[in-house]
Amino acid sequence: MVSVADLLAVPGLGLRPVHVVDGPSLRWVATSELPDPTPFLEGGELLLTTGLGTRGWSDQWQAYVGRLAAAGAAALGVGIGLTYDGLPDTLVAACREHGLTLLEVPRETAFVAVSRAAAELLQDQEAASTRLALDLQRRLTRAALGLDLRPLLDRLAQLLDATVALVHRDGTPAEGPLGARPEDGLDLALVRDEVAGIKGQGLGAVSTTTRGASTTVVRPIGLAGRPELYLAVSLPGTLDDPRRSAVSTAAVLLSLAVERRAERRAADRRLRGRALELLCAGDLRSAEVLLGAAEGDRAVPDRLRVLRVDGPDDALGDALERLEDAADGVLAGLVEGELVAVAAPVRVGAVLALLGDTGPGTGPGTGGGTGLRTGVGRAVAAAEARRSAESAGHALDRTTAASPVRRWEDVADAGPLALVPEALGREYAATVLAPLDAEHRATLAAFLRHHGARGAVADDLGVHRNTVRNRLAEIERLTGLDLDDPAARVGAWLALELASEGP
Template sequence: MPLTLAGLLAHRDLHLHLRTGRTDVVVQWAHVSELVDPTPYVDRGTLLLTTGLGLGRTSRRWPEYVDRLARAGVPVVGFGVGLRHAEVPPPLIAEAAGRRLSVVEVPEATRFSAVVRAVADGLVTEERAEQAAAMERYRALVRAALTPPPHRSVITRLAGQLDAWVLLLSREGHLLAGAPEQARRHAERVRLEVARTRSWHSAVFDVGGDRVTLLPVGGRARAAGVLAVGRAAPLHRHERGVVEVAVDLLSLGVAQTAEVLGSERRERATVLSMILAGRCEAAADAAESLGIPLPDGPVRIAALTAPVERRADLLEALENENSLQIVSALVAGDDSGRVVVVLPAVEGDAGVVQNVTSTVSGSHGAIGEPVEMADLSRIWPKIAALADTLPATVLGRLLTTRDVADVGLLSYVSPAEADGWAFAMIAPLQAEEARRTDLLGTVRAYLAHNGNSEAASTALGIHRRTLTYRLGRAEALLGRSFSDPGLRAELWLAFTVRER
């Protein structure tokens, strides 16, 4: 804890008395001066001790004096009474109150040297406390580095110690670890900053209201990654030391971590391919030998896709989702560039995957209904096909098979293409001679009544023979018969597009 004015006032042997101002201001040193302008000799945060020898009791120079101290960053004036002034001058108190400058009365019996000594002792105590806290943090980080997986353990511990968000990225920009969970939303901004500087070195920049510190991990000549620490308040000296210790610990294994991550992904992909091939027993044996947890009971499988440049982000986001880790979900990439998630069928399961999907731009996917692990190979082709063919209108969403049906066929076709096809389909019925007999309205009514001539003629208010004549004329123009269900389906779809 930094030394504050309240800490000095707690020294009862000094008999200090607060005349105005706050007691929570930080005191970084103490200085004695009787100069009318002592500011060239004081640093910010200095408690200034004076008896006011150069200033009268009602001096007009008090406003200028207080203004100079406030501008110089002096937080407290310790005014000694009994020598030149019997009490703290009221003009000093009034001006100080207006500038939020604290004023403390120092009695004649209290020597300034005692106040200076108390400040020095307080700063020493503070320094020792900060050093002790820093040493404990160092030891905690070392213990974390011995807890597998070490890089994630160190990142999690560091984020907690600093009350900050922390990211560890590989040289290629892959997210290796992040804490807390929401930290990964800053990953792209950190990547952009590294790409902008085009070199691996320490840097500081702002993200929203946070101050972000970047440090290379593994050496500047050939950094293996980068550590990013962000929070609203800047890091203090001892906190920067804690970060540097974390960098040293991470430098020992970040390159190996990236290699291990790649190896782990290949292992999970192998287990996934065995499951999708229907070899569940072999997959379970392989997962057990590799230390890969698999979900129990009924499971659901999700297939997700993203633009090529965002696939790694989608995979990383799902791998680092704590909720999926807790339920032992299997997250892996497949040979077609999809990201596949096998997770237990529990309440809110799809919502977790949906939330992650929505954070990675351009991604979407499909998820199946709950089945036994052995049945995944049977439903996988359908889920994969759905994920590959989802329209652009559902970006950011994770759809079930039921959702896909609700989306409708027309969502898979661009409006321009659909309009062009519909126009070409009904163009023969729009010929000049055809419009005089309203063939379009006749054919639509006929289709709307499922080919029932009596119902269609009644709805149109025409004789049944007139309807038969018009339908025959339409068939001649189309070159196809209404007995063909394909023609009826295509015409109805064309009318739907036209009316949409």
Template sequence: MPATLAQLLARPELGLRLLTPSARDALDRPILWAHSSELADPTPFLGEGQVLLVTGTPDDVDPYVTRLVEHGIAGLGFGTEVVRDGTPDALVEACIRRGLPLFEVPYRTPFIAIARFIADRVAADAYARSTWALRASRAISLAALRPDALGSALAELARQLGRPVVLLGATSAVDRVHPAHALGADARAALSTAAEALLHPRRRAGSTVQLADEQFALQTIGAAGRLRGVLAVGGDTLDQAAQQVVTSVVALAGLALEQTRATDAARARLRTACWRALLAGDHVAAAAIAEPVIGDLPGGPARVVLARGAGVEAAAEWLDLHPSTFYARDGDDLIVLAAAAPGARGSAVELATNLASRFDLRAGVSAPAALDALPRAFDQATASRDRATAEAPVSTFDDLAGGGMLALLQTDDARTVAAASLSALTDDPTLLATLRTWLDHNGVYDAAARELGIHRHTLRARVADAERLLGRDLTPFAARADLYAALQLIP
């Protein structure tokens, strides 16, 4: 530990004398350095936790002492017999009022002797911490040679720091805790929430979270874009030596977790092969592929959830830790088969919504289908996914089909074509409204004219004007249907 004021006062060769009745915690406060200055306000040149040595003080000592206390000065030493004999009573009284430890330095003791004692203790403390860091790193490296390399390394880290250490996985769930009973349920939930906030942007980051009775420092594990988890260390702020040891363990944990990627990649390829076999109708081959590695495939009706986006890889990792559903990646697509009872869609939509919100995806959900009808369900999910937007990232085929054929036209391309085909009419909003009313009445002039409040011959004339401007005959049903669809796509 660095020097304290109590240790400084205890050195007989220095001959220092405490002039203020200070509390024990004030005397045991670490001193980071000693500095001498005769300025009326030396605080701009001082740091918190330092000792100030002076031979004189301003006439108005109360503001002077107040500035030192507010700046975090650990103690004040007054050198006697240089400018005057003894320490000014006003300075002693001001230090007592403000709780600043004040000690007297005899003439025979040079200020540099005090500074040297403190500097030697700072250097010794730095050497001791560096030595500890080397010993701790060696112990952690040896622990990593055991069968459970990651768990043993984390347990040794907790022992060396004397603090709880928590590993949270890629889904922000608590994976390991050392010591085993260091966290309660509330603390686990709070750490998981804080870890999820770090993992969601998929960038390397760190933060702190204050729990009910302890603070935790959190650091992501893994490279940007494929974070593997979060390491949380309890306790107050770590010094440089402890942070060095934690950083080495973060790197070790990242390496250990990264080594599983080869296995994960092989399993991902098996999932892709299983999905393609299902899509091709070869259920026997799909079951043979899935059984030894993935498990049983859905037996009843299932909904296909099809998702795409920047977070597909992270979403697949999250699904791997929730094995209740079959999933696979095929190119840029993430496919999930969510079991569905006839007529029910809640679980599939909830899963798609969860994936979309967690990993910034666009997802489509098919209608329920048996395994032999997966190609049709896949097409339904594709059509639904293509209509998902940033505002509504999950689209379902149930809703799409409920909107009829015109709902399929709600695309940017269709709106562009509609605006172009009706461009000749856009200068006359009244004519557009007239055509809408006429088509809403199935092209019956009398009924449409009554609603518009005009004569039927006037309505016929307006429709004729529209035909002339559009360059097309609106008598055939196909022409009217095309016009009606275009009118539904423009504001």
């Protein structure tokens, strides 16, 4: 909490403590010249006054200070050099009696400077509290939801004097090898062959191979579906019942842990998706809280760009996995059927590479036949992520199969017409211009081109001014537009331009 002592320590203010007590924390600074300002206080304020309303007071200070103390004021600050050259003795005595902190504010210190300093202290304190709360939340969440497989593998290696590892379906290690002699205790080529031999047999398959003085056991890990991980154990001698039971038990426990990790990953994915939804809606604080509860310690960049990706569901799912596994410092999730990614501006190129979409074309690294289309939003501060998300949506609307990636600056540089989706633009132009024949449209275009100068329009079209006036009146009647209204003129200009771009 911010205290009056913190404010006294701010250099340059020159506040002088006359009487200081351990009172309420400082919540704000108020200024009042009223004889009784307490109806306007909430408690915790530093009340600043020049004493204009207290000129000539003596015994009245007792009641004044008593009311401030009862209202929970943090302190009273009196400006010197206007009403008072020095603090009245009766005021000092009243503050001592009622236990209210009293400060002397020098003539050269503006009250607004005191208010600004207090506001900065309160803001810094709030930011520090938020950072600490998020850090503690992350630490507690990790401690409560730790699903590391390594301790179990270590323990199995110790019990069996073995070398153990978790391997993928292609035989490459996912965790390990671990044990007393990991470098030569497990034949990875043998493990790869054994995995290839049993991976089509489901979760009940097991391979046991004895070569020389050691035995290698390979078992699938998982509770349902196709196994993606296999437990490989190499131990000296033959596999007796106790050790076979230990391997089986470890496989079951690992399967449970892997299933829990999968559930956790799915839950984290939902959390990140919801966090991204909140972030793109402008709720940065709630988004950061949800991200703190998710595994991975991925924070919102201070400055960011939002990418919105559309395409086939399976392609979106594959792209999400690539971003989750390979893109450090990138937030990614599914939001209402779209893949949304948030990254620092310098990381956008890496994200596009992982998506397989870095520019127009269909070759490797340019869409690659994935069917994904990506809109890249403008670069903004984290608190303005909503603006980046909206601009990413506009950019996404302008993507095509030939140009699967559009950046906001490409769309913005193309002018306002680029912001209107093609189909919607054609429909709008047709609706506005439908009642007008070619003569009316030419007159309207000339009117807009010459900024409403009817004489210039008449000269441009080679007709009389009265003819122009009559045609414009007819256009207003047919379309319902008020051509003296700037908004109506913009709408008419858009309709004419969009119509001219049509097929």
